[in-house]
Amino acid sequence: MAKYFVLLVLALITIGVTSDPESEGWIPTVNDEKIDFDFEKQALEIRTDSKMKSEEQVILNMYTVTSHLKGTLGISFTMAEEIENGYSFSACLSHLPFNVKIPSDVDKVWRVTMQIDTDVHFEIHCNDLEVARGKFSEICDGDYESSWLGSQVKKIGFPGRDTASDYYRVYQEDREDSAEDDDSEDDVVKYTGSAIKPAETRLLFAVFMSVFFLAGLF
DSSP, rough: OOHHHHHHHHHHHHHHHTTGGGGTEEEEEEEOOOEETTTTTOOOOEEEOOOOSSSOEEEEEETTTTTOOOEEEEEEOOTTTTTTSSEEEEETEEEEOOOOOOOOOOEEEEEEEESSSSSSSEEEEEEEEEEEEEEHHHHSSSHHHHHHHSSOOOOEBBBBTTTSSSEEOOOOOOOOOOOTTTTTTSOOOOSSSSSTHHHHHHHHHHHHHHHHHHHTTT
């Protein structure tokens, strides 16, 4: 009996260690902190566990190297009646519905990819499903040029109004490979599961191996 109790305790310890987001490179968000980040070289992942229509929101501020605010991108878990699936995104003070149904998982990984040249191109993925793509010139008024074009985004931050962002990290896939894959203008991708699933697979494997190894000691 003691053997099984020890195995159970060790398995629970293993679950606690391997399910820790920080063990997978996730960094807890801190409101109003400016973070060095270059969208020209990397994409950003933001992890949330907010429920649909909770009225919580992701607020991502973007700054120049001198910490001048260039603009804001938002994701809202909204109850607005005109938003059918309970989620919307915002840029340049415009609030828009996503163009596809958002995955139903409570745990979500939002990936934000941006490129700024003669326009501001952006993509938003949720659990590896592309949910928005466009240019700021198509959703903003003429003032966007003075704010966005010119000096590059070199820092990000999550202001106090952000109530949904739990963790962030640099997207792990190489940016150049990702750019080649995104050349198509199609509305992309079938949803194949949560972006957190690989971690769950590693978790189950770790538990199995721990129990298997310890069983041989008794």
